[in-house]
Amino acid sequence: MSQQDSTEHQEMLSNSVTDFARGVDVARVRKLSETKTECDRTKWTEMADLGWLGVLAPEQYGGMGLKLADMAIVAQGLARALMPEPLTAVAVLASRVLADSNNESLKRKLLAGLVSGDMLPAVAWQEEAGTLDVGKIKMQATPFEGGFRVTGSKRFIIGATNADGYIVSANSAQGMQLLWVPRDAAGATVEFNTLADGRQSGTLKLSDVNVPKENVINSGDVAAKSLARAIDHTAVIASAELCGIMGRSLEMTLEYLKTRVQFGKPIGSFQALQHRAVDLYIQQELSSAVLNDCLGVLDGVDGGEPDDKARMAAASRAKARCTDAALLITRQAIQMHGAIGFTEDCDVGLYVKRAMTLAAWLGNGNAHRRRYARTEILEGVQT
Amino acid sequence: MSVATQQVDFNAMSDEAFRAEAREFFEKDYPEDLRFMPRRLTWGESKDWWIKLSKKGWLAPNWPVEHGGMGLDPGKLIIYWEETERAGIGRMPDQGVTMVGPTLIRFGNDAQRAHYLPKILSGDNVWCQGYSEPNAGSDLASLRTEAVLDGDHYVINGSKIWTSMAHHATNIYVLVRTDKTVKQQRGISFLLVDMKTPGITLRPIRNIAGGEEFCQVFFDNVRTHKDNLVGKINEGWTIAKGLLTFERLNIGSPRRPLQAFEQLDPLARAQGLFNDQGFVDRYTQLKMDLNDLGSLYQRYVDKARRGEALGPDISMLKVFAMDTYQKLAELLLEAGAEYGAYADEITLGDSKIDLMTPFYTSRPGTIYGGSNEIQRNILSKYVLQLPS
Numbered sequence: 001m002s003q004q005d006s007t008e009h010q011e012m013l014s015n016s017v018t019d020f021a022r023g024v025d026v027a028r029v030r031k032l033s034e035t036k037t038e039c040d041r042t043k044w045t046e047m048a049d050l051g052w053l054g055v056l057a058p059e060q061y062g063g064m065g066l067k068l069a070d071m072a073i074v075a076q077g078l079a080r081a082l083m084p085e086p087l088t089a090v091a092v093l094a095s096r097v098l099a100d101s102n103n104e105s106l107k108r109k110l111l112a113g114l115v116s117g118d119m120l121p122a123v124a125w126q127e128e129a130g131t132l133d134v135g136k137i138k139m140q141a142t143p144f145e146g147g148f149r150v151t152g153s154k155r156f157i158i159g160a161t162n163a164d165g166y167i168v169s170a171n172s173a174q175g176m177q178l179l180w181v182p183r184d185a186a187g188a189t190v191e192f193n194t195l196a197d198g199r200q201s202g203t204l205k206l207s208d209v210n211v212p213k214e215n216v217i218n219s220g221d222v223a224a225k226s227l228a229r230a231i232d233h234t235a236v237i238a239s240a241e242l243c244g245i246m247g248r249s250l251e252m253t254l255e256y257l258k259t260r261v262q263f264g265k266p267i268g269s270f271q272a273l274q275h276r277a278v279d280l281y282i283q284q285e286l287s288s289a290v291l292n293d294c295l296g297v298l299d300g301v302d303g304g305e306p307d308d309k310a311r312m313a314a315a316s317r318a319k320a321r322c323t324d325a326a327l328l329i330t331r332q333a334i335q336m337h338g339a340i341g342f343t344e345d346c347d348v349g350l351y352v353k354r355a356m357t358l359a360a361w362l363g364n365g366n367a368h369r370r371r372y373a374r375t376e377i378l379e380g381v382q383t
Numbered sequence: 384m385s386v387a388t389q390q391v392d393f394n395a396m397s398d399e400a401f402r403a404e405a406r407e408f409f410e411k412d413y414p415e416d417l418r419f420m421p422r423r424l425t426w427g428e429s430k431d432w433w434i435k436l437s438k439k440g441w442l443a444p445n446w447p448v449e450h451g452g453m454g455l456d457p458g459k460l461i462i463y464w465e466e467t468e469r470a471g472i473g474r475m476p477d478q479g480v481t482m483v484g485p486t487l488i489r490f491g492n493d494a495q496r497a498h499y500l501p502k503i504l505s506g507d508n509v510w511c512q513g514y515s516e517p518n519a520g521s522d523l524a525s526l527r528t529e530a531v532l533d534g535d536h537y538v539i540n541g542s543k544i545w546t547s548m549a550h551h552a553t554n555i556y557v558l559v560r561t562d563k564t565v566k567q568q569r570g571i572s573f574l575l576v577d578m579k580t581p582g583i584t585l586r587p588i589r590n591i592a593g594g595e596e597f598c599q600v601f602f603d604n605v606r607t608h609k610d611n612l613v614g615k616i617n618e619g620w621t622i623a624k625g626l627l628t629f630e631r632l633n634i635g636s637p638r639r640p641l642q643a644f645e646q647l648d649p650l651a652r653a654q655g656l657f658n659d660q661g662f663v664d665r666y667t668q669l670k671m672d673l674n675d676l677g678s679l680y681q682r683y684v685d686k687a688r689r690g691e692a693l694g695p696d697i698s699m700l701k702v703f704a705m706d707t708y709q710k711l712a713e714l715l716l717e718a719g720a721e722y723g724a725y726a727d728e729i730t731l732g733d734s735k736i737d738l739m740t741p742f743y744t745s746r747p748g749t750i751y752g753g754s755n756e757i758q759r760n761i762l763s764k765y766v767l768q769l770p771s
Contacts, residue, residue, distance in 0.1 A: 254767055254769070268770050269769065274760070274763035278699075281762065282762075289682045317675065369664065372667060373663055378657060378663065381651075381657040
């Protein structure tokens with residue numbers, strides 16, 4: 001795609017997101033956060049109709065085949081408006097994993113369905129907290145009648161409440177298997193934990209669930225690599241969401257500093273608050289500069305698909321910086337709004353909570369700095 | 384000495400070709416013993432390189448070709464800077480090239496340009512800056528050194544401070560008060576003065592690193608001809624302010640802190656610190672900060688290359704670069720443990736490491752050219768538009 005086409009696409013996406021987000025009412029977001037679902041299927045279909053679920057998916061499955069940089073625009077814009085729907089978990093994580101599959105008939109059903117909004121697959125890969133290693137799993141897939149019989153449990157599944165099924169990773173004698181398990185499969189149960197922002201984190205338990213071979217998405221090294229890559233790509237789009245969160249949060253704080261009067265002056269005239277606001281602004285700008293660079297690396301803007309090490313470094317840089325900046329900016333938003341910032345009525349809290357759930361998902365700042373240290377610094381220097 | 388007459392259109396060259404030429408020249412011709420000096424060069428150390436640059440026509444990359452410069456566009460100028468840093472070329476007493484030349488080219492008259500520019504290029508004139516005063520630092524506009532017109536001369540009284548390399552300079556450019564009845568910023572003028580003029584005395588100031596880069600300059604009835612007024616009377620503030628934005632890009636380059644960072648690596652290995660998770664966490668954070676600074680810097684470089692104006696938001700680059708540089712220098716000392724108090728270079732295995740110099744070099748970075756607090760004021764007022 002030419003540079004010009006790419007800029008045009010990005011402008012179109014940006015405009016459509018802005019239009020959509022303008023109509024978003026925070027009341028709906030608050031109401032959804034009090035229920036056990038974060039996904040309004042009518043909204044979801046609208047989002048699909050606007051093409052957002054298919055930004056990354058190849059054209060033969062109804063998608064647009066665009067770049068992560070384009071997806072980032074959508075994710076950032078919708079996060080600004082606090083949209084609770086699991087866009088990134090589905091349109092990036094699940095979409096990437098499915099796109100790597102060679103199982104054409106399954107792909108026709110799942111990936112095309114994902115893009116149209118009819119099918120909502122949730123990826124269930126993680127079993128323990130604090131790791132980004134796709135191999136650290138115990139779920140077992142045992143060959144059975146040409147397919148697999150699967151047992152084990154998965155945690156921290158985003159998008160689980162409305163999921164039509166799960167993409168699970170499991171160990172087998174032939175290495176990792178990525179398998180499709182429909183929601184109503186016999187032996188599958190799901191439980192939920194409420195997250196800070198009211199969204200749900202799913203825990204999936206599979207007990208001798210039969211997965212026919214038609215539902216194998218990918219196997220062996222290819223499966224593990226595909227999943228690891230998809231997770232890094234998703235972490236970077238989650239970073240774009242964090243940029244949206246911090247952007248709107250800082251805007252609200254600056255507005256407040258300009259209008260709130262104490263001691264006969266707008267509080268934004270006090271240097272202690274001015275300098276703090278500047279430091280928050282610097283963190284925001286750093287985040288956006290890093291995000292753009294990392295999107296460029298992952299999209300292979302110079303020199304094609306990066307190797308695993310370069311990809312991991314880029315994803316960790318983006319997620320670490322954007323996470324830390326978003327947590328700082330949203331928490332300082334409470335402080336700089338004073339007592340009102342700590343009230344339920346004030347939207348500031350919604351941003352604080354969304355920042356927290358995005359921060360914890362797919363590796364927080366510490367997890368990504370440690371991973372960066374392992375791959376970029378410590379190799380060969382530890383004695 | 385005549386100025387180089389060879390006229391090459393550097394901007395017509397490809398970036399790669401220009402970079403290759405600069406790299407070869409800097410690698411081959413710059414004196415080896417002056418590479419990666421932890422301090423500024425004296426005029427005595429600089430002179431040969433100055434003349435060599437001048438003869439090649441490469442002394443003033445930022446000046447237009449018709450005035451003897453290279454006439455580089457922003458993209459090429461950034462490459463020039465990058466290659467200078469890469470080769471470890473020292474900072475010369477370069478005020479004539481960086482400040483006086485561009486000021487005269489933009490605000491001076493033909494006679495001033497004809498008189499002063501060739502003397503800068505030839506090295507006959509070495510300039511220093513007279514801006515700050517003992518009571519006018521961050522609040523520069525409150526400066527009180529005064530100039531009064533007496534016949535054809537301005538008579539200057541007062542003193543300037545933190546003047547780098549004044550004891551090596553032949554000329555000084557000063558901001559002086561020429562009207563006390565108007566708003567502070569509107570009563571300031573920009574004057575050029577010969578350092579040999581009677582009434583000028585110098586007091587060198589020793590800094591905590593033991594160097595004598597600074598001076599206080601005293602003016603006692605110092606007379607300079609009225610032809611040495613740059614621009615119009617009382618327009619000095621605008622002139623002084625107009626030149627700084629692009630320079631802040633160079634200050635925000637991640638290369639200098641990166642060089643300090645490279646010292647940390649052998650030290651940490653020798654001390655076995657990479658097995659210490661507490662150290663590794665801080666090291667990693669700083670390394671990521673440096674890379675992120677690189678991303679921010681590159682964003683401004685790309686903007687300058689596209690020919691877009693750089694706004695006041697560029698102050699953030701200086702704030703983050705200098706804060707990061709200091710943290711790095713501090714970690715270097717801490718990693719040294721007992722060696723962290725050694726005033727001189729230490730020897731660890733095969734490598735010699737100078738722990739103290741990065742500390743001293745990094746400290747004034749948050750003070751000169753507008754302290755980090757002043758940069759935050761600028762960002763607050765002009766970018767975030769917070770009320771005053």
